[in-house]
Amino acid sequence: MPELPEVEAVVRTLRPLVEGQLIHCVHVFHPIALKPQPTSRLVELATDRCIQRVDRKGKYVLLRLDRGLVTLHFRLDGQLVWFTGAAELLGRANARKNGVHVDVAFEFGKGALGFADRRHFGRVHAWESPNDSSGLASLGIDALSTDFTVARLRELLAESVRPLKDFLLDQTRVAGLGNMYSCESLWHARLDPRRHAKSLKPEEVRRLHKAIVSVLARALECCLHPAPDFRDSQWWFQGLEKILRAYGREGEPCRRCGAAIQRIEQSGRSTYWCRRCQK
The missing domain is CATH 1.10.8.50 (Helicase, Ruva Protein; domain 3)
Known part of the structure; x- marks a missing residue:
């Protein structure tokens, strides 16, 4: 299970890739990764929003948008996968041949970021404010x-x-x-x-x-x-x-x-x- 050092390393590596990028499209391949939130919530809150900053709190990755917030929690086996663009993402995501397991992906003007957890314990959630997340609010x-x-x-x-x-x-x-x-x-x-x-x-x-x-x-x-x-x-x-x-x-x-x-x-x-x- 990724703990604080692993998540912090992910955040530091992710920043130059996505900070300042506009999310053109949100692809939800396995809605279980969003539970208990509906798919529509992530799509509505993240589409056409700009990632202003990538932070960490505890074991959470925070994608701070120009309006709202997306939290990523890897739980046991979650990880991030980077694609050169929409074509590679859609061609390889969950494909039988040369495929990569992807639950949720954010498509940018330059590249695409996938969230993957084959065991489906990891979660991707969208919030209008950090205060709306009970998980974040409960952290010490x-x-x-x-x-x-x-x-x-x-x-x-x-x-x-x-x-x-x-x-x-x-x-x-x-x-x-x-x-x-x-x-x-x-x-x-x-x-x-x-x-x-x-x-x-x-x-x-x-x-x-x-x-x-x-x-x-x-x-x-x-x-x-x-x-x-x-x-x-x-x-x-x-x-x-x-x-x-x-x-x-x-x-x-x-x-x-x-x-x-x-x-x-x-x-x-x-x-x-x-x-x-x-x-």
């Missing part, structure tokens, strides 16, 4: 924003009795972290993922804040080198496995103390951690 502080300070994290932790791992996954608290980077942040901070959030001491809060920021920054650097290639529908981020210290390493030695990395289940998700050095 962005983990890469300047507002994400040690003091703010301390306040949020003090309000929660949930296990640390569940706290970090709660997008209404801190937006952008997913399963992988939550595990990594807790490993770097040497914190037991099962501890109650409010139990952290001031020094432990500082360690956790530093770990979150550094883990996300390093992952973003990795996601940008190489940058996303929207022309290749099979492309995915390379090299992330090289920076992982806990996630997906069950049974392998901890790179800090040598003990075996453990996997436990928390709220239906796998948590990877070192029982010896995470306290």
